[in-house]
Amino acid sequence: MLLxxxxxxxQSVAVLFAVSIAVFLAVxxxxxPVDLLINPEATQAExxxxxxxxxxxxxxxxxxxxxxxxxxxxxxxxSFVHGIPALELIFxxxxxxxxxxxxxxxxxxxxxxPIGLWVGLRDGSRGARMVMTxxxxxxxxxxxxxxxxxxxxFAVWLNWLPASGRGDTVSLLGxxxxxxxxxxxxxxAMPVINLAIPNLALMIRLTAAGASEAVHQDYxxxxxxxxxxxxxxxxxxILRNILIPIITVLGVEFGALIAFSTxxxxxxxxxxxxxxxxxxxxxxxxxxxxxxxxxxxFIFVVVNLLVxxxxxxxxxxVKLVENM
Amino acid sequence: xxxKKTQACAVAALATALxxxxxxxxxxxxxxxxxxxxxxxxxxxxxxxxxxxxxxYSMLATPDANxxxxxxxxxxxxxxxxxxxxxxxxxxxxxxDGTDFDASDxxxxxxxxxxxxxxxxxxxxxxxxxxxxxxxxxxxxLRIKTKQVEPIMPEMLxxxxxxxxxxxxxxxxxxxxxxxxxxxxxxPSIDDFNVGEAAVGTGPxxxxxxxxxxxxxxxxxxxxxxKQPDWETVTFVPVPSDGPRLAGLLSGxxxxxxxxxxxxxxxxxENEAFEYVSTPSNRVIFLQMDIGRGDxxxxxxxxxxxxxxxxxxxxxxxxxxxxxxxxDRIMDGLARPAYQFIPDEMFGAIPSPAPMEYNxxxxxxxxxxxxYPDGFKVTFHATNDRYINDSQIAQAVAQFLTRVGxxxxxxxxxxxxFFSRRSGxxxxxxxxxxxxSEGGAASFLRQYALTTDDARGVGGSNYGDWSDPEFDAxxxxxxxxxxxAKRSELLQQAEQMxxxxxxxIPLHFESTVWAYRKGLSYDGRADQFTLAYQVExxxx
Numbered sequence: 014m015l016l017x018x019x020x021x022x023x024q025s026v027a028v029l030f031a032v033s034i035a036v037f038l039a040v041x042x043x044x045x046p047v048d049l050l051i052n053p054e055a056t057q058a059e060x061x062x063x064x065x066x067x068x069x070x071x072x073x074x075x076x077x078x079x080x081x082x083x084x085x086x087x088x089x090x091x092s093f094v095h096g097i098p099a100l101e102l103i104f105x106x107x108x109x110x111x112x113x114x115x116x117x118x119x120x121x122x123x124x125x126x127p128i129g130l131w132v133g134l135r136d137g138s139r140g141a142r143m144v145m146t147x148x149x150x151x152x153x154x155x156x157x158x159x160x161x162x163x164x165x166x167f168a169v170w171l172n173w174l175p176a177s178g179r180g181d182t183v184s185l186l187g188x189x190x191x192x193x194x195x196x197x198x199x200x201x202a203m204p205v206i207n208l209a210i211p212n213l214a215l216m217i218r219l220t221a222a223g224a225s226e227a228v229h230q231d232y233x234x235x236x237x238x239x240x241x242x243x244x245x246x247x248x249x250x251i252l253r254n255i256l257i258p259i260i261t262v263l264g265v266e267f268g269a270l271i272a273f274s275t276x277x278x279x280x281x282x283x284x285x286x287x288x289x290x291x292x293x294x295x296x297x298x299x300x301x302x303x304x305x306x307x308x309x310x311f312i313f314v315v316v317n318l319l320v321x322x323x324x325x326x327x328x329x330x331v332k333l334v335e336n337m
Numbered sequence: 338x339x340x341k342k343t344q345a346c347a348v349a350a351l352a353t354a355l356x357x358x359x360x361x362x363x364x365x366x367x368x369x370x371x372x373x374x375x376x377x378x379x380x381x382x383x384x385x386x387x388x389x390x391x392x393x394y395s396m397l398a399t400p401d402a403n404x405x406x407x408x409x410x411x412x413x414x415x416x417x418x419x420x421x422x423x424x425x426x427x428x429x430x431x432x433x434d435g436t437d438f439d440a441s442d443x444x445x446x447x448x449x450x451x452x453x454x455x456x457x458x459x460x461x462x463x464x465x466x467x468x469x470x471x472x473x474x475x476x477x478x479l480r481i482k483t484k485q486v487e488p489i490m491p492e493m494l495x496x497x498x499x500x501x502x503x504x505x506x507x508x509x510x511x512x513x514x515x516x517x518x519x520x521x522x523x524x525p526s527i528d529d530f531n532v533g534e535a536a537v538g539t540g541p542x543x544x545x546x547x548x549x550x551x552x553x554x555x556x557x558x559x560x561x562x563x564k565q566p567d568w569e570t571v572t573f574v575p576v577p578s579d580g581p582r583l584a585g586l587l588s589g590x591x592x593x594x595x596x597x598x599x600x601x602x603x604x605x606x607e608n609e610a611f612e613y614v615s616t617p618s619n620r621v622i623f624l625q626m627d628i629g630r631g632d633x634x635x636x637x638x639x640x641x642x643x644x645x646x647x648x649x650x651x652x653x654x655x656x657x658x659x660x661x662x663x664x665d666r667i668m669d670g671l672a673r674p675a676y677q678f679i680p681d682e683m684f685g686a687i688p689s690p691a692p693m694e695y696n697x698x699x700x701x702x703x704x705x706x707x708x709y710p711d712g713f714k715v716t717f718h719a720t721n722d723r724y725i726n727d728s729q730i731a732q733a734v735a736q737f738l739t740r741v742g743x744x745x746x747x748x749x750x751x752x753x754x755f756f757s758r759r760s761g762x763x764x765x766x767x768x769x770x771x772x773x774s775e776g777g778a779a780s781f782l783r784q785y786a787l788t789t790d791d792a793r794g795v796g797g798s799n800y801g802d803w804s805d806p807e808f809d810a811x812x813x814x815x816x817x818x819x820x821x822a823k824r825s826e827l828l829q830q831a832e833q834m835x836x837x838x839x840x841x842i843p844l845h846f847e848s849t850v851w852a853y854r855k856g857l858s859y860d861g862r863a864d865q866f867t868l869a870y871q872v873e874x875x876x877x
Binding site: 043044045046048049050051052053054055056057058059060063093094095096097102105106109161164165168169172175176177178179279280281282284285288289292295296297 | 372374375380381382383455457460463527528531548549550551552574575576577578580581582584585587588589590722751752753754756757758759760771774780784789791794795797798
């Protein structure tokens, strides 16, 4: 178990290293950030001084080595645009994204799993078919369009919810959160729904598929023949067996949403990490883009590790073994 | 169903309650199109940063609509000789922390811009590095001696926000850069300003909170020496995407927004609850041609020559383009055709320049005369996310040129690629934009049109290497002439030469649009600033 964890961590370091090279080169090759940053009226001497100050006059491999050296000491560089450390900038945006994603996934699973079970157990009925069809709609409608329609209906026409921003926040252990104030909740409502809808559809389909398959398994038929109450069959036998793929997907979705809820954040002007990433890419703010991608890779690695542990907890047959 | 209804009602009630608070009379919320990157006014010379700075700080002089300096913290100034300027300061000014303003604060500010580690590019240091000495014969008089002649000193100082010397520990402040000017503490950092500690100014507002990416809150500065603004608190919310920003206005989240998309202005026009103002800006959109190289990378001609080197070809390009059509159809009237490089009202502009003719027939003749009866091929580079409707304008230009026989292929790209490639002088024909600053006509001419000269620091953006010694001589004389009347005359002469010789082809001046709810009024500004203290409530 310990060895397994260690091995996984080593693999992660290799992944982080590879990602850092790829991102560094990608951002480097787009263009020179100085041309975007500097006042266009700057003289040639000022321009050269700035390039030298940012270290951009050195060959790309030298820049990368400096970056790597600093990164190993936990210093991911200072944002070209904002003048403050890149990690500090990203972390300051993290709580906003975090609460958005957690609420969206909670909402999606709290509604999606029961509906999915219901559909799976009534495979082929008209109601089930209707739910399945509308779920396709749920995750095929593009996020930006759905967001704009939500804004149009609830903010512009009905005037019920604010169109954008985060609203009032309350500090919890020094971290600002919106979900603890009424104003914050009203700001959260639309982005959370927007983010939850495709995941809700996904949850329904996954649960339904799993359940309809499990219903016909021998152990379910046997339990039924034995006279176990159907509620217990669903809870103990069906649900527990189909949870593994659901947790895997939830894990992956969690990572993906933390990293790339960019569209939702942009549409609702939600001050999260995704919005930061997009602006940083446009401005060629290399330290922020690189730090961001590295951090996200790290999160993915950790989440996947946790998912593996969750398997083991759920299914006694799964063993975490290191491969030599 | 019932449950849903109650829920909906609850949400509605909640929203109304929230709405009621945000509508209280003295609060103003503005949706910004781009976010200031810092509160530190000397961090980065960018429009969003400068406009935030103008709320919190004041300068010695303030630029008026045509960017001429008007008294602010200084009541008057004069040039005693070519290298000496004397500024008289106001005596009734207090900083937002209650301390008095005097010459020591100004000198401290000059020292700070020279001791500003985190600054991006030159933010005031290009002005101050030209100072030989700064003295204060009394607390409300400043005498500045310069190394080189600086004819537009008041205009240059209109860009330097004055800080309070109370934000650092110091002995007596003198302009002695070698010895830290008498400052004994550490120079304030960008963070000190962002958290508000160092954000002490003499402007109409005080900083309440700067939360990156989310919002900026300001409150009225009761000690402000000028007219008190109509607003107790002002909130700026950065919303870079056009759609959400407009939605925020329509739903009442914001009282006012910057730059709604040109296509959405019609919608605001029809809506009774909203108004807008459109003001011609000093940003000119122009074509820049590769004239310096005999063999330009993106031009294909039969004989391998570079047609842009021939004045007749450049005239033909100018004549091929219907500027009025671009303004009317692509810009929906939110622009005006440009026949020179700065708006007619600005310093050094030709008062009423001759309109540049649209005449495709004549353009074809000129091309034939120049030896290109069958035209030639060129790739035209432009941005697609920098200027208003830039990719549509570029498409129109490409079609106009193709119509007279110059087969033009458009390559529009994101600004981060465009600006890098352009400064690498990769293009043959490109479309750029330039917002003229305090120098008036000199601003564009010295940066783009002068022959590149690294030692003098001029011609840094002359990517097409257009060079004309006669023209250079006039501009160089103009930018070292202190006498306003003479400088204006020289600049007009230079501007006319630039227009006649068409080293660059002006297309139009962008207009800036602000939209707001009924009950407010704002006179737009040519410098594109959104200033909350100039937003007024209509009398009820």
